Amino acid sequence: MPDARPEPIQIVFLLFPGITQLDFTAPAQALSRMPGATLAGAAATIAPIATDSGFSILPTHDFASCPQADILCVPGGHGVAEALGDAATIDFIARQAAGARSTTSVCTGAFLLGRAGLLAGKRATTHWGYTHLLPLVGAEPVAGRVVEDGNIVTSGGVTSGLDFALTLIARLQGDTVAQAIQLAIEYDPAPPFTGGHPDRTPAAVTAGLKARVYDAAAARMEEALKT
Template sequence: MTETPATTIVFLLFPGITQLDFTAPAQALCRMPGARLVGAAASLDPIATDSGFSILPTHDFAECPPADILCIPGGHGVVDALGDAATIEFIARQAAEAQWVTSVCTGAFLLGRAGLLAGKRATTHWGYTHLLPLVGASHENRRVVEDGNVVTSGGVTSGLDFALTLIARLKGDAVAQAIQLAIEYDPAPPFVGGHPDRAPEAVTAGLKARVYDAAATRMEQALTR
């Protein structure tokens, strides 16, 4: 019986990560035949997420194996991670050998800081898409954007779409469809409006005012330092 070749999937972990940016694609990708998941951080200390609990890395940067798939999640902690030379160097080093380089949400800006989005079409969370030109990327208004071996996805839950898209590229549609069925990813949200293109204008304006105007300003400041 032929053994399924291993695929090493490296997720960057950093303080302030949005846990679903990591755990949603990880849940799908871990079911891909041959998948080996790695959570890499600057140290093996617990990583505080945005959800009030912590996660444990499996490797530090120095001991992390080479990635076949590199995935960079997002979160409000991206602002600090942008200024951490060791984090950016790790991303660049891993990406140089990876078959696929990917991001979820604002993780795109970490790819950009590492020089991986220059001249690329990309996406990120809707609250930050206007900042993509600061890292040399042009925004494409899609949930998942593929440009060569670089795959970026929109905010938070888009990580599941990216993961299933990539599984289909690597293992075929039937495998991806089986994994989607296994995790019962069959969205039927109670409201239409998970994106500003469809959400009520008042809801979008209120959320921007409460959260994303200031958050995008902080991101812009970090990107232009």
């Protein structure tokens, strides 16, 4: 007998100006290969969205026309600080999360979940440069690339989105499906350097990056969270 048709799964990604494209495209690539999956990218309008990589992406829906998510994913990026003050964006997250089976974030997208009231009392993670700010949205910071607390799944910075996607696929459809997708996209990390997190990176490299980027970026995020 032929296999039963897979259960339809609607996956919705929030899109906003200044998004980190890999926060979106990495988990989208893995999740799109899950049997039954349909992806939507929702923004305030269907105009092109400028990413942090110098190119734009096109939403498939605006907030009003977006279907209800089974899985809601909120990516991060330097544009999060502005998005925190956009009532339509926060309302969209809250409305979609109310009907979703899983609500998820990559990187600083966690703060948008927090602003929508979804992380109060929850264990969560985000990019290492911003973890100390999670209590401002009522979350308990936890070290880890992927942190699950009930139907809330948060992940660390940028490339952690692939780990989150495979974790979620395994939860929904089993390890074999997740492993097949990991193989299909040849996700077999073998970076040229030991590092990628302050715990495993030379202190001078971490200090230099914080001084150039993340001290100011975290201060800007903190100001936006307190507004």
